[in-house]
Amino acid sequence: MTAERVAATEPVCELVDVVKHFGPVRAVDGVSLRIHPGQVVALVGESGSGKSTVGRCVVRLLEPTSGTVQLQGVDVTHLSRHALRPHRKAVSIVFQDPASSLDPRLDVGAVVGEPLRLQGVGRGDRTKRVGDMLERVGLRRAVAERYPHELSGGQRQRVSIARALVSQPSLLVADEPTSALDLSVQASVLNLLTDLQRDLGFACLFITHDLSAVEYLADDVAVMYLGVLAEYGPRERIFESPKHPYTQALLSAAPLPDPLLQRRRRRVVLSGDIPTPLDPPPGCRFHTRCPVADQRSRTEVPALRHVAGRLVACHQVDDDGNGPDVRLRPDDTPVPSGGPTP
């Protein structure tokens, strides 16, 4: 999507300072995102970073504790189930595990047709649109009479995608849609999502930990760590010159399927694991694992600010985008590339 189009259009979805706490668990602690029509925004992070919670707030499966969620200019943050209904068809979600997200008692036709039924689409029209949608996702129309358990994992995920897209949403939230699938099946689902996104033009919030898929699909990348954004900006900038030490570590840790390249790279092994969101560290949330944290990182929360064409939340990065690269040893010469791919 070009910059002009972005500027000219209203975002499909805008999150402003969204906070979601589950009792004492501070799962999401102030996330702002903007998704424009037709744009793919990848939300990346490790388990416990809060990325799925953000996705569920976007589709309003969860009600944010504070902040606002706008869908096509309408504030849906605290709408009741009833008031939310007209806005439901604007956004849908695909989950990681199609085996548990499809009702085993409904045949595929009923599963895919349910969003249409709820919108009051009549039976005849529904059957036709369901059949068309099944073909679009690469299944035969006759699959409508089958039950989820009769299908393979890849076929089930295609059914989930068909259900999500049948009401022609302007935003699809895809939460780890390929993580439960085998490699060769992952490829076909990623190809399918790419094709559908191009043909149908929906925007997509792609939630994943798979950085190679992110680089393949995304326009913008938002990196989450322990409930907050560490870095957010255009894909090329994030992958080619990550500024936040966590982004750098994450990109360097994902192994490349090429032994020559992989063995030449310096990987950053972070000490320990992501801390518990019950009691996130003060200051910069990453400071407990950050190789370049200083006193300020331990006490003062870094603001997310515009630096070198992206947003970054790190005290060590100056306003011109200069900062440490944790992938370099002090005596190393700079490596040409940062991302999982050169």
Next chain:
Amino acid sequence: MTTSTRSDLTPAPDESTAGEPLLQVRDLSVRFRTEDGTLSAVDGVSFDARAGELLAVVGESGCGKSVTAMALSGLLPGSATVTGSVRLDGVELVGAGAATLRQARGGKIAYIFQEPMTSLNPVFTVGRQISEVLRVHEGMSKKQALARAAELLDLVGIPSARERLKQYPHQLSGGMRQRVMIAMSVACNPRVLVADEPTTALDVTVQAGILDVLRDLRDRLGAAVVLITHDLGVVADVADRVMVMYAGRVVERGEVHEFFAHPRHQYSVGLLGAVPAARVHGTRQRLREIPGLVPVLAQQPDACTFADRCPAADDTCRTSRPPLTRAPQSAHEAACWHPATEVNRAVPEAGAGEAEART
């Protein structure tokens, strides 16, 4: 990890110098009796694992890689029939009695599984669980065993090891639990370490550390490591040799650089092309798809089991089983009637990042 622990973990004189590989698997087959009749899970698998070498076994779910690993030391349930030969340090394990197997497991061959939480006992401290292994297998006193357990935690990169000994599994993070599992596995200096998807449940920044530990065990203890994984990035990172399995058979086997630069079996070519990778000059290359599914086989056919999904398959593939054959002047083997060549694969040379741009 301190230097002081290194000396006492130095391996015994290496068996590999004696000629025979530590682990020699020949014609291993596994069949399961199920309600729907018999099922052939592993068919005629042969491989060697040598001291100080990391062998990666690669394949998608259902290819038989985990069943092969379990079959090595008799870990499969009674519904499985295992035939063939598994020689561990000269001792035959297929058909061996319970005592022989018990001695082998934990002593000469050790396992690390994917989910450390289910493999650790939640009601005992980490120290107790590691030291138990040492007291049973090595006859150590409680005090000796705890001291050694602390050394082992240190070896696998767990900071403040002495304090960790007193903790319970639930107090540890996923990465730490997996390190504890590895410490338990290597407690008795196993000669062969079988790691079945050891990093699959972990985040990438944690995975990198666990892979470092495996590399370290190979190099410092001279263990033969058999790493089962579906992640080609992990293979590229740590493996010395690669063995690709498909539908219970070995379809390709070779040195790691050879494998990535010149995959020969059409299935391997497909797998490598399915990994999403760089946009070349800003354009998105379409990912290679492998149509269809891994077959579930009641009988092993006299045919290539990949033929139904293979772009290069012809009548030969459907009527005759391809043997593992070597490429000219190389130890790189593939079981394919139409192995990929430079021409029909149309892959740029590896290096400069282009190797990933296969389509």
